[in-house]
Amino acid sequence: MVTRTRSAGFHVTGLALAVLFLLPLLWTLYSSLNGPEAANGKQGFGVANYRRLIGYGNGLPTYLLNTALVAVIAVTVTVVTTTLAGYAMARLPFRGRNLLFIVTLAILMVPYTTILVPLYILLGWIGLQNSLVGLALVLAVLQMPFGLFMMRNSFTALPVELEEAALIDGCTVGGALRRVLLRGVLPGIVTVALFSFLAAWNEFVAPLIFLTDGSRFTLPLALFDLQSGSLGSVDYGALQAGVVTSALPCVAVFLVLQRYYVRGFTSGALKG
């Protein structure tokens, strides 16, 4: 009897908390689709907010494409470089290995917002100012400490025999990595890709500084423009539609891959 009351108490508390945490998201979704702004002046549901959002500035498709491009490049560069480097760190001894590991982990100690100003100048020198590629490369570097740590640990956890067997069967080191080991570290790769994607898709301050041309804006930047550009009369309907558009891929990706997200925590990478 006592346990049943306590269980009910827990579920009441849990439900209340769940509602509290879901409410802002649900309200945004609801009001982006409902009301006079959404339904062309009538009550009820409609997609007018999304229509106005699609037509805003250089057009939502441009912003989505830019954001996706940055995310894809950042994820690809992070995954490829940290997989190769993680393998080398775990299995191929070379001079300067520890130094490189320490320098890469130092990226965690140096808050990146403090080096954005010199990065802005440097990207200008190498012709990548106001460039989505330049932005994506910077975002990839920011993910490298986590990626390297994760991939090094993933390769270390694989039995050495696996690689030796492949080598005896006539694989080269590269072939063994590609054909045999990659499958073993796939969970690690998914984790690194997930963290990298969420960070790149949502990044705000780096594009704010690096991108000056409206046609290159990423989605968070375009939405900020929508909010701050029109002084006095913010189009809340379009803004809410924008928040939904920007949050939906992240929520979906997270729900599908949440066990990989949790893996990032428990692998001890945060304690690095």
Place this chain on the structure above:
Amino acid sequence: MISLSSPTRSPAPASPAPTARRAPISRGRRRLGILYVAPMTLLVAVLFVIPLGLMVWMSFNHWPLLGASAPNGVTDYQALRDPLFIRAVWFTLKYTAVTTVVLGLIAFGLALLMHQDRRRIGTYRTVLFLPSAVGLASTSLLFYGLFNADGSPLNNLVRAIGLGHVDWLGSTGNALGSTVLMITWRFAGFYMLILMTGLQSIDPALYEAARIDGANRWQTMWRVTLPLLRPTIALTMVLSVTGSLLAFDQFFILTGGRHYTATVVIDIYREAFLSQDLGRAAAVSVATLVVLVIVNVVQMRLIRREGR
């Protein structure tokens, strides 16, 4: 592997690389190692090490956003005596203290509540964590609507309980409180998850022993849970303090730094792109970086010592 739905055990930490024992070390493998780390090394060197050096160099130069630069000694560091900067430092420290305490307590409460074996607990955890998947800029825009739109549930609620119209972002105090509210919503699940991994690493036998010794819940909390959770609590504090000291998105979007809610990073942004003085921005960046590295090193030391 643990998951949000069944967090029962965490994997053993990976053992150190067995390379020294087994793998044949040939010159070829060494060369291959250098080849494999080359792409990452190149990117880290160009986009991290060089900018770091460049930042220090810039801080000793007159460096306008447009036009030629020239060395000017330590003149740029006068930015640290600017009243606007000093105000930003105080505001940032206040924000950091409030956020760390509020967020820490709420996340700890959630972790205790959600660290139980119950039916459907995984769903609750997922829901509480969901805001952490939304970007901080999107969150800020979402709450900008929640605070300012007339028909938002927040404003309806406030009106229903008879408080009339509340200007959520209209003064320093209001903006601070509203932002902490938003940050708590966004990060509570994230810190809850970290604290839960700490709770899981506590040996259940210790609770059993405390129960047999007749300890009540309160004593168990103070004598068993909290001491053993200290490294995890310290870790969440490092993350929260560092993150708050570098706060940018939330205030830049919610208030634009108005009502004296500019943070240190907003000050750097203003020096660089409104005053168009990159040298002064670099000087403030160098100072911020030095302080943060010291804070991080001290906190890491404390974690290590307390972790034993």
